[in-house]
Amino acid sequence: MFPYPMSALVPRLFAPPLSRPGLFPALVRRGRCGFICSAKGAHGGNKKKLTVTEKLKFGNAAPSLDILQAPKPRDDEGEPSTSGSGPESTSRAAAYVMESNVLQVAWRRVLRELSSLPRAIAIMALIAVLSGLGTFIPQNKPLDFYLTNYPEGPDKVLGFLTYDLILALQLDHLYSANYFYLAIGLLAASLAACTYTRQWPAVKVAQRWRFITRPEPLLKQGRTEMLPNARIQDLGAILIQRGYQVFLKDGSLYGFKGLAGKLGPIGVHAALLLCLFGTAWSGFGTLKGSVMCPEGQEFEISSYLVPSSPIAVMPDAATKVVHVNRFLIDYRPDGSVAQFYSDLTLLDPRDGGREVLRKTISVNDPFRYKGVTMYQTDWSLSAVTVRVLGQDSPLARAAEAAQAAAARTEDSTPEGVATSATSSSSGGGSSSADTGIGERTAFNLPMASLEGKPGVAGRLWATFLPLGAPSPDGSAPRGISILARDPQSVVFYDASGQFVGVRRPGSGKPITVEGLQLVVEDVVGATGLELKNDPGVPMVYAGFGGLMVTTLVSYLSHSQVWALQQGSNLFVTGRANRAKLSFEREMDEVLNAVPELLRPTTATEPPPSNAAANAP
Amino acid sequence: MLLTNSLNLEVFENSLRNASFLTLFVTTIFYWIYTTFSTGTNNKTKKILTDSNILYARSSMAVSNLLLVLLLLVRWEISGHFPLSNLYESLMFLAWCCTFLYLIYSTSFIISVEKILGSITASSALLMNAFATFSLPKEMQQSAPLVPALQSNWLMMHVSVMIISYATLIIGSLLSILFLILNKLSNDKQNIKINNMMTQQTPNEIERLRCDEDIIPLPADYSIETVKSMVNNSILTPEHKKDFYNTKMTLLKLNLDSLSYRIIGLGFPFLTIGILSGAVWANEAWGSYWSWDPKETWALLTWLVFAIYLHTRLTKGWQGEKPAVIASLGFIVVWFCYLGVNLIGEGLHSYGFFN
Numbered sequence: 001m002f003p004y005p006m007s008a009l010v011p012r013l014f015a016p017p018l019s020r021p022g023l024f025p026a027l028v029r030r031g032r033c034g035f036i037c038s039a040k041g042a043h044g045g046n047k048k049k050l051t052v053t054e055k056l057k058f059g060n061a062a063p064s065l066d067i068l069q070a071p072k073p074r075d076d077e078g079e080p081s082t083s084g085s086g087p088e089s090t091s092r093a094a095a096y097v098m099e100s101n102v103l104q105v106a107w108r109r110v111l112r113e114l115s116s117l118p119r120a121i122a123i124m125a126l127i128a129v130l131s132g133l134g135t136f137i138p139q140n141k142p143l144d145f146y147l148t149n150y151p152e153g154p155d156k157v158l159g160f161l162t163y164d165l166i167l168a169l170q171l172d173h174l175y176s177a178n179y180f181y182l183a184i185g186l187l188a189a190s191l192a193a194c195t196y197t198r199q200w201p202a203v204k205v206a207q208r209w210r211f212i213t214r215p216e217p218l219l220k221q222g223r224t225e226m227l228p229n230a231r232i233q234d235l236g237a238i239l240i241q242r243g244y245q246v247f248l249k250d251g252s253l254y255g256f257k258g259l260a261g262k263l264g265p266i267g268v269h270a271a272l273l274l275c276l277f278g279t280a281w282s283g284f285g286t287l288k289g290s291v292m293c294p295e296g297q298e299f300e301i302s303s304y305l306v307p308s309s310p311i312a313v314m315p316d317a318a319t320k321v322v323h324v325n326r327f328l329i330d331y332r333p334d335g336s337v338a339q340f341y342s343d344l345t346l347l348d349p350r351d352g353g354r355e356v357l358r359k360t361i362s363v364n365d366p367f368r369y370k371g372v373t374m375y376q377t378d379w380s381l382s383a384v385t386v387r388v389l390g391q392d393s394p395l396a397r398a399a400e401a402a403q404a405a406a407a408r409t410e411d412s413t414p415e416g417v418a419t420s421a422t423s424s425s426s427g428g429g430s431s432s433a434d435t436g437i438g439e440r441t442a443f444n445l446p447m448a449s450l451e452g453k454p455g456v457a458g459r460l461w462a463t464f465l466p467l468g469a470p471s472p473d474g475s476a477p478r479g480i481s482i483l484a485r486d487p488q489s490v491v492f493y494d495a496s497g498q499f500v501g502v503r504r505p506g507s508g509k510p511i512t513v514e515g516l517q518l519v520v521e522d523v524v525g526a527t528g529l530e531l532k533n534d535p536g537v538p539m540v541y542a543g544f545g546g547l548m549v550t551t552l553v554s555y556l557s558h559s560q561v562w563a564l565q566q567g568s569n570l571f572v573t574g575r576a577n578r579a580k581l582s583f584e585r586e587m588d589e590v591l592n593a594v595p596e597l598l599r600p601t602t603a604t605e606p607p608p609s610n611a612a613a614n615a616p
Numbered sequence: 617m618l619l620t621n622s623l624n625l626e627v628f629e630n631s632l633r634n635a636s637f638l639t640l641f642v643t644t645i646f647y648w649i650y651t652t653f654s655t656g657t658n659n660k661t662k663k664i665l666t667d668s669n670i671l672y673a674r675s676s677m678a679v680s681n682l683l684l685v686l687l688l689l690v691r692w693e694i695s696g697h698f699p700l701s702n703l704y705e706s707l708m709f710l711a712w713c714c715t716f717l718y719l720i721y722s723t724s725f726i727i728s729v730e731k732i733l734g735s736i737t738a739s740s741a742l743l744m745n746a747f748a749t750f751s752l753p754k755e756m757q758q759s760a761p762l763v764p765a766l767q768s769n770w771l772m773m774h775v776s777v778m779i780i781s782y783a784t785l786i787i788g789s790l791l792s793i794l795f796l797i798l799n800k801l802s803n804d805k806q807n808i809k810i811n812n813m814m815t816q817q818t819p820n821e822i823e824r825l826r827c828d829e830d831i832i833p834l835p836a837d838y839s840i841e842t843v844k845s846m847v848n849n850s851i852l853t854p855e856h857k858k859d860f861y862n863t864k865m866t867l868l869k870l871n872l873d874s875l876s877y878r879i880i881g882l883g884f885p886f887l888t889i890g891i892l893s894g895a896v897w898a899n900e901a902w903g904s905y906w907s908w909d910p911k912e913t914w915a916l917l918t919w920l921v922f923a924i925y926l927h928t929r930l931t932k933g934w935q936g937e938k939p940a941v942i943a944s945l946g947f948i949v950v951w952f953c954y955l956g957v958n959l960i961g962e963g964l965h966s967y968g969f970f971n
Contacts, residue, residue, distance in 0.1 A: 121924050128920040135910040135960060175908045279906065288903070332761060339764045363764040364901045375903045532903040540905060544892040551885045 114186075114193035123187050130183065134174040137166060146172060188276045191269045199266045203259075211252040212562045218573050225587075229597045230570040235563050238593050242586065244561065253563035261578060264554030271550050274543030282536030284309045287318075294382035294526040298323035298347070301372060304531055315533050317370040320356060321347045327379065327527040329487060339363065340376050342527040371533050378528025381461040381484055383446045385524065389510055389517035402443065405466050405477070442521065445482065460485055467495065467514060480513050487523040559583050561590075570594070625694050632687040637749055639680040640711070640742040646673045647734040673734055674722055677715055680741070684712040695759035700775045701766055703958075704757045707748035709776065711741040713783030721875065728864075729871045736790050770897035778890035778915070782954055784883030785922065789947035791876035792940040795869055799937055802865045873940070877929060880943060884922050891915050910960050914953035921946045 113119060138145070146163040156162055170177035212218050232253050236246045244255040289304040302318035325343040332338050339362050346357040346369055361367045367374040447461040466479035481493040492500040492513050501511045503520045510517045557579035564571045572591060576583035650673055688708060691699040699705045718737040722730050748757070762771075894912065899905040906912065925942040 117927060121927060124920050124924055128917045131908075131913045132917055134908065135913050135957070139908065336761060337764060338761070339767065364768040364770075366900065366903070373903060375901070377902060530903050534903075537899065537905070541896070544896065548885075548889050548892055551888045555881070555885070 111193050111197055114190050115197045117194075120187075120190045120194065123183060123190055127180075127183050127187060130174060130180055133171070137171050137174070139175065140173055184276065188273055191273055195266055195269045199269065203262050203266065210562070211247075211249055211254055212564055213250075213252055215564060215566060215571050218562060218564055218571050223584075223587075224571060224573040225591055227570040227572065227591065227594055227596075229568050230594050231597065232563055232565040232570055234594050235570065235572065235590070238590050239561060242590065244559075251565040253561070253565075255561040256559065258556045258558045260553050261556035261558040264550050264556060267546060267550030268554055271543050271546030274546060275540055276543075278536045278538075278540030278543050280536070281539060282534050285312045285535040286533065287312050287314060288530070288532040288534075290377070290528065290530045292378065292380055292526050292528045293322070293324045295324055295327050295524050300349070301531060305372075305533060313535075315371045317372045318533070319348075319350065320369070321349050321353075322374070322529075323347055324527055325358075327525040329379065329525070331488060335488075340379060340527075342376055342529070344374070371535070373532050373534075375530040375532070376527065377530040380449060380459075380526045380528065381447050381487065381523055382526040383444050383524040384463055384482055384484065384490060384505075384520065385442060385444050385522040386465065386482065387442045387519045387521055389519060402466055404469055408470075444524075447482075447484070450483075458485065465518075467516075478514075480516070480518075484523060487525055490520045490523065492518070557583060559586075561587075568597070625690060629687065629690045629694065632683060632690060633749055636680060636683040636687055636708075636711075637742075637745050639676065639683055640715075640738065640745050643673065643676040643680050644735070644738040644742045646676050647731060647738050651731040651735050670727060670730065673731075674719075677718055677722075677734060677738060680738075681712065681715040681719060684708060684715065684741075684745075688712065691759055695761070697762050697767075698772045698776075699759070700771065700779070701762055702756060702760070704748050704752055705759075706775065706779055707744050707752075709779045710783050711744040711748075713780050714741040714744070714787060717783055717787055717879070721879070725871055725875055728868055729875060732794065732872070733787075733791070733875065736794070737787055740786065740790065765901060768897065768901065770893065770900070774890060774893040774897050777886055777893060781883045781886035781890050782950055784879050784886065785918070785946060785950050788876045788880035788883060789943045789950065791872050791879065792943035793947060795872045795876065795940045796937065796944060798865065798869050798872070799940075802869075876940070876943060880922060880925065880946075884919075884926060887915070887919055887922065891919060910957045911953070914949070914957050918946065918949050918953050921949050 146166055150157050150161055150163040150166055152162050152164065166172055170179075174180055218224050232248065232251060236248055236253055236255070239246050239255045242257075244257045246253065246255040286308045287305040288308070289306045291299055291304045293299050298321050300319070300321050302314060305314060305318055307314070323345045325345055326341075327343075328341040330338040330341065341360050341362050343360045344358070344367055345355055346367075347353050348356050357367075357369055359367050361374065361376050363376050366376070443465065445463040445465060447463045450456045450460040450462050451458070460483060462481060462483045464479050464481055466477040468477045468479075470477045478495040480495065481497070483491045483493070487505065489502050489504055491502050492511055494500050494514050500513045503509060503511050503518075505520045505523045508519060510519045512518075555578060557576045559574060559576040561572065561574040563573075572587075574583065574587055650669070688699045688705070691705060691708075695701075700709055714737045718734055721733060725733070891912075894915070895905040898907070898912075921942065925939055925946060928942060929939050
């Protein structure tokens with residue numbers, strides 16, 4: 001097999017301007033990166049021997065000088081001969097540098113700054129520090145939280161951290177602060193620049209077949225073995241058996257394996273960029289909101305989807321209406337919650353309320369329809385249905401009083417245990433005393449949440465069944481207080497605030513409070529749903545998948561083997577970028593397997609030693 | 617019948633709990649004695665612990681590994697869900713990962729490095745086990761049914777991969793810390809000077825070095841040609857144990873460097889997969905794949921620190937000390953990510969550690 005010139009095989013990354021044929025690619029091959037990067041001092045004084053790749057980037061002398069000097073003959077440099085570039089490239093490169101304008105110089109400088117590794121590490125460290133900082137200061141709290149917890153004055157937190165400082169530095173919303181976005185943007189730019197200027201050229205170099213024509217550069221590569229009485233073709237055959245791609249030319253051999261190991265890091269960077277762009281798209285294009293909908297009610301999706309930016313597009317599915325058929329909490333025998341279930345139906349109002357989709361969702365199992373997803377995230381109690389047994393006069397009075405109280409649902413009555421109906425449910429109305437005699441006794445009482453009120457621990461809902469009209473001075477009427485923490489049990493307190501008893505909804509067991517016989521029929525729950533339309537998710541998922549795969553692929557070892565036949569001696573060397581130990585072992589095995597040719601004609605030669613002896 | 621069954625399982629779990637602690641304790645003592653007293657080089661009369669005795673230590677580690685597996689399986693049986701739902705179970709899983717890590721890498725390196733790895737993993741596993749068994753309140757050790765948010769198949773994947781990554785990163789960083797300590801103690805330069813090491817080794821010592829170094833792996837940045845030539849071409853003269861000690865010490869540090877690089881290199885993809893699977897799970901459960909929850913943020917921080925570590929090793933070619941400093945910083949970060957974040961209190965991950 002004969003090698004092809006690189007330019008014919010690998011598509012040019014950047015087409016040179018027509019007026020300067022061949023200059024740009026020459027710069028790339030000869031060390032455009034070297035021109036950019038070595039000005040910073042070649043990785044901070046690393047004394048490690050340069051690999052082939054790096055030699056190509058930097059050359060054997062400082063490239064910035066090289067480019068401006070007259071071209072030297074290349075034969076005595078001892079570098080592996082390349083196929084395609086010649087001594088003319090240096091002078092052309094010099095001329096090119098003279099002619100480049102300010103913009104290109106600036107662009108190259110920007111690329112150099114961005115792709116420098118210490119800078120990238122500094123950016124990563126900066127993002128790390130800022131992220132960590134945000135975990136110590138609670139984020140996105142209301143203003144008075146910071147006023148209370150980070151006060152001015154003698155007891156400043158840590159001696160200097162006041163709410164002033166926090167708000168001024170945007171530490172209360174650090175993850176959406178502009179400097180944080182800037183840092184992430186810099187990281188993205190650094191990733192892109194690094195791939196552009198370092199990784200991609202390195203892959204292109206790795207793809208070229210580099211033939212070594214003299215023993216000296218072979219010996220410079222690292223461990224070199226010399227096999228007497230061996231043929232290069234045998235070595236090539238053995239390497240092919242081991243999965244190498246082998247190229248032979250004029251007694252010189254080049255083989256490589258595992259090119260994916262070189263491409264892996266590029267893939268990692270590309271996947272990271274995909275993730276970052278996906279999150280940016282999510283940041284601008286997401287619509288989300290939350291709704292607390294009682295059983296039996298419905299809502300239109302679009303009324304609850306709030307766009308996160310003006311360019312977010314409301315999806316078509318948002319015109320549909322969701323009807324909550326049922327909300328159910330599954331309890332275990334010990335009282336803990338096993339699961340929350342919401343039975344939802346999606347209706348199309350423009351199609352006469354036709355049912356489009358019906359699904360029972362739970363936590364970890366959301367409702368999906370054409371880009372809109374609804375998650376089960378919360379719940380509350382919406383109303384309690386209480387039936388009063390018997391038909392005596394307190395009942396009628398209670399009914400009238402309840403209707404009067406309903407007329408004043410806007411007024412809140414701070415005294416007493418329960419406030420008037422302020423629940424978010426779209427009005428089960430107040431007590432709706434039904435018309436029929438037998439049904440006159442059922443009250444559907446909306447419940448309000450007392451969570452967070454003084455003296456209340458945890459979640460608590462309450463409602464109030466008044467037994468008389470409110471007094472003329474505006475104080476609350478006498479009544480029965482009904483409380484519940486969950487749909488399992490309802491607690492009754494009498495008009496003086498004394499505990500009376502607990503009943504389980506649906507048990508049918510009456511309780512006597514203030515002379516009335518009450519039966520709790522049902523507790524109506526409300527399901528808390530989180531609605532979301534996030535267009536960036538597919539891109540982010542693609543980035544995630546790519547990142548997982550490419551991180552693993554990056555661990556593949558890219559191994560290269562060079563060999564040179566000189567007379568009857570075979571010089572072999574090789575290198576690998578990862579898994580060096582197993583590469584060493586593999587080399588040992590390969591060299592052991594190369595057959596030794598016996599030459600009976602030469603009597604002065606030393607007795608043929610086993611090829612195995614060459615490999616320690 | 618069912619009651620006696622469950623009672624038996626509970627009793628079995630209790631005895632497994634004690635047995636695992638005991639065997640880990642014995643294993644730790646074993647490795648510590650073995651590391652301290654067995655050298656075989658400087659005092660020929662005191663060859664109490666030969667290299668073949670490593671088998672006893674290895675089997676002790678394997679037994680404790682097995683007991684931890686049994687403990688987790690029994691807990692799985694009792695609770696009905698994958699045994700990774702609270703801090704106690706995750707600590708046990710972490711201890712198991714440490715012992716398993718040792719068993720994976722035990723034969724890849726020379727005996728002296730293996731002893732050190734064994735000492736570190738055994739003592740880490742012991743500390744985790746002891747903390748879980750003796751320090752955590754009893755009610756936190758009970759297996760409880762899962763809250764609705766955890767009832768998902770993602771639980772198995774995300775949490776186990778994260779714990780595995782924690783184990784590898786902790787052990788790798790511990791080895792880096794050890795490397796730094798040895799560096800300080802031995803005052804060596806970063807680049808190996810062949811001249812300093814080549815001189816004056818006795819034939820027996822060379823022989824032993826040759827036997828050992830048959831399986832010396834290549835640290836990422838050093839050339840094996842250097843290492844081997846200094847052994848093959850040395851001059852045979854008696855005395856100067858100090859130079860030989862320097863040689864051994866440098867070889868040991870090379871190996872530790874390489875081992876910690878390999879272990880952290882194993883842990884980093886696991887960490888990546890763990891974070892990403894957590895993000896996907898969060899999107900399925902709560903609708904947001906990244907909400908800057910403290911635990912998520914610190915996991916990202918850990919990822920960034922170890923990405924910096926890998927970059928300084930892979931690309932910049934720093935040798936020895938500087939990456940080890942970064943890995944040591946990573947040790948603190950990993951522990952804060954695992955435990956410290958729960959102390960901050962809020963967030964989606966506070967599953968009842970400190971309420």
